[in-house]
Amino acid sequence: MYRRILLPLLAFLLSASCSLAQQTEVATENCSPSVDLPYPSNTKLPNPFTFANGNQVKTVKDWACRKREIQGLLEKYELGPLPGGGTTSATLDGDRLNVTVTDNGKTISFLAIIILPTEGQAPFPAIISFGQHPTIPIPPGVAIIVMPTDMIASQQALFSRGYGLFYDIYGTNHSAGAMVAWTWGVGKLIDALESLTPAVTKINTKRLGATGCSYNAKRRSNHLRFGAPDRTYDCTGGWNRRCELLEDSRGVEQKR
Numbered sequence: 001m002y003r004r005i006l007l008p009l010l011a012f013l014l015s016a017s018c019s020l021a022q023q024t025e026v027a028t029e030n031c032s033p034s035v036d037l038p039y040p041s042n043t044k045l046p047n048p049f050t051f052a053n054g055n056q057v058k059t060v061k062d063w064a065c066r067k068r069e070i071q072g073l074l075e076k077y078e079l080g081p082l083p084g085g086g087t088t089s090a091t092l093d094g095d096r097l098n099v100t101v102t103d104n105g106k107t108i109s110f111l112a113i114i115i116l117p118t119e120g121q122a123p124f125p126a127i128i129s130f131g132q133h134p135t136i137p138i139p140p141g142v143a144i145i146v147m148p149t150d151m152i153a154s155q156q157a158l159f160s161r162g163y164g165l166f167y168d169i170y171g172t173n174h175s176a177g178a179m180v181a182w183t184w185g186v187g188k189l190i191d192a193l194e195s196l197t198p199a200v201t202k203i204n205t206k207r208l209g210a211t212g213c214s215y216n217a218k219r220r221s222n223h224l225r226f227g228a229p230d231r232t233y234d235c236t237g238g239w240n241r242r243c244e245l246l247e248d249s250r251g252v253e254q255k256r
């Protein structure tokens with residue numbers, strides 16, 4: 001029970017700041033939180049600004065490090081491990097970005113669609129939309145990238161567990177669920193955009209947000225990646241179940 005409350009809370013805290021403004025990347029090279037994180041019994045909600053070892057978060061750099069630790073907790077106790085490694089290559093043909101990933105001796109590829117805005121100046125900030133074209137308004141001057149999340153990992157019902165490109169690479173029995181798999185896919189998408197460079201893609205990979213409707217709105221998957229060690233992209237939004245309201249990263253619903 002306690003865990004069911006705690007982990008979403010931590011995920012929520014990961015997203016406490018949201019803006020498509022320029023993201024600051026915080027150096028975390030000296031940050032190596034333990035991978036063997038303890039999970040002590042605690043009858044109260046833990047202080048998110050206290051490391052597992054009891055040290056306090058005092059600086060922005062500490063917080064970047066603590067986010068890694070929280071990510072570790074989520075992966076270990078709820079979502080399954082996010083695989084690192086692998087190589088990514090990409091080609092862009094019109095609006096079709098073909099992302100190819102090789103890892104674990106296997107290769108997969110998927111197509112993401114890039115829709116550039118009709119105004120503004122390249123490289124554009126972009127909203128990565130999970131699964132479908134967004135039905136909420138996207139601000140002028142912001143690109144949309146439609147990510148084929150269902151191809152990365154299916155989520156139809158219990159029987160769809162283990163199906164999708166992620167599992168083609170890592171095996172149907174990999175312990176990560178769809179949310180981690182989608183996060184992995186978005187990470188590869190960003191790697192692909194970075195490798196092609198903004199001059200080619202016209203996308204500013206330092207100004208990315210993500211959104212999705214209904215099950216695609218499970219923002220934790222975005223946060224895992226966007227709060228990932230080497231990056232601080234943390235603007236995400238989800239639609240509510242009826243996809244009529246936009247929920248911002250603080251969980252506040254706004255009428256569209």
Ligand SMILES: *[C@@H]1O[C@H](CO)[C@@H](O)[C@H](O)[C@H]1NC(C)=O
Binds near residue numbers: 098099100109111
């Ligand atoms: C994407 O690229 C891979 C690797 O070059 C290729 O095998 C695949 O056919 C391409 N997919 C599409 C839809 O063009």
Ligand SMILES: *[C@@H]1O[C@H](CO)[C@@H](O)[C@H](O)[C@H]1NC(C)=O
Binds near residue numbers: 171172173
């Ligand atoms: C996955 O796990 C199931 C149940 O333990 C097992 O029957 C199956 O052979 C495993 N599949 C692979 C590819 O390891």
